[in-house]
Amino acid sequence: MSPLAGERNVSATPEQAAQKRNLELQFVNTMSKKLLHNNAIDSALYGKYDVKRGLRDSNGAGVVVGLTKIGDVQGYEVNEKKEKVAVDGKLYYRGIDVEDIVNNCLADNRFGYEETCYLLLFGELPTPKELEVFKSVLGEKRELPMGFARDMILTAPSKNVMNKLARSVLALYSYDENPDDVSVGNVLRQSINLIGYFPSLIAYGYQAKRTYYDNESLHLHYPDPKLSTAENILRMIRPTGEYTELEAKLLDISMILHAEHGGGNNSSFTTHVVSSSGTDTYSAIAAAIGSLKGPKHGGANVEVLEMMSNIKANVKDITNHQEVEKYLIRILHGEVNDKSGLIYGLGHAVYTVSDPRATLLKKMARELAIDKGLLDEFMLYDFIENRAPDLFQEIKGTSKRMPANVDLYSGFVYNALNIPIDIATPIFATSRLAGWCAHRIEELVAGGRIMRPAYKCVQCHLPYTPLSDRDKDL
Structure with a gap:
């Protein structure tokens, strides 16, 4: 309840308040079905109109929408055939x-x-x-x-x-x-x-x-x-x-x-x-x-922390890599953790071989692990970094590379520093x-110019129906 909750409608009885909540819930549930129907767009239309979903080309490379001198993220090269070629990740500031x-x-x-x-x-x-x-x-x-x-x-x-x-x-x-x-x-x-x-x-x-x-x-x-x-x-x-x-x-x-x-x-x-x-x-x-x-x-770092807590709570011995691997397989099958089928802290939209931030942070994380007596936990992260990408490819049936990203080891660092999950992001x-x-x-x-990209409207034109002629039922 918020600090201001209860300051209005103080005369309403609990029964009246419950009735209002039920009416609101009924309305929202009914109208949600309309929202799902009226906002659905056939995925084939994106290809028909050459729409760059997520502002990405068909090969996953980002669509160039601007120029910058501030930061440069390098995770792949594009060859003459416009194919992405994986390279070690690099990050440049100015x-x-x-x-x-x-x-x-x-x-x-x-x-x-x-x-x-x-x-x-x-x-x-x-x-x-x-x-x-x-x-x-x-x-x-x-x-x-x-x-x-x-x-x-x-x-x-x-x-x-x-x-x-x-x-x-x-x-x-x-x-x-x-x-x-x-x-x-x-x-x-x-x-x-x-x-x-x-x-x-x-x-x-x-x-x-x-x-x-x-x-x-x-x-x-x-x-x-x-x-x-x-x-x-x-x-x-x-x-x-x-x-x-x-x-x-x-x-x-x-x-x-x-x-x-x-x-x-x-x-x-x-x-x-x-x-x-x-x-x-x-x-x-x-x-x-x-x-x-x-x-x-940015909220992905929280998901890493929650996943690691789940692993440590359900794997009796985190130094037993066979036990850990069995649990990772269950995660990938969507059986445990949040049942998304994802191992958080792996993969990136740009980096294809390695995330330089994860590589650098890992070196310092090991030093902190030794200082705080957390080497076993650090090696759990290390095992996930090295084994989970292969498991992902095997179970998902894909050749997509899934290197560790910065969220994996930032999750370890936040845990080791006793930084609450509430302030990770x-x-x-x-x-x-x-x-x-x-x-x-x-x-x-x-x-100098306001950004105003175009959206293609795929809704057909409809006549206006007078209010008295419309279906009166929700």
């Missing part, structure tokens, strides 16, 4: 291999998400002085506007932190003295503000949720402007505010790897589409959050915010 970014941060033993934000926003790596100034500016934006946490988050909790995050972003519009100005300088100011605010938004949204819906104690910590984004997240979501350097560094690496993934991923494309209309920054970012929440996009959003803001600025600078 032309720089993300592997080089991660490895240099590890070699220097420093946090790198803020440098990644700078690179994505401004298109070049910062000098040491520029990076310090940028981090200082971000630090000043860690604390939310006066009264915001109380009025906009704690008094209106949500059972889903992603929805709370989107609402909070929209609410920040009212705290901005110049919210509708879409000049580059103003949008940059708003972007930096949001990047600074997000750790507090997700932490307070989570604390409000766990207190109101889970009946847990409320633990609120102020952000520390001197700490990195990853450190502030761990500090504010944990009751004691304590964390180890290894924990923070691994979360930081995870955030770097999630910060950007080209203009074609659903949430970044959403940012481009919404920004092309000329709307404000808060509306564009809230729309991107709504996109990322979907289980086919919100942390993804916090990471990807830098990419969204960069794409919004790029659209405002280089786009």
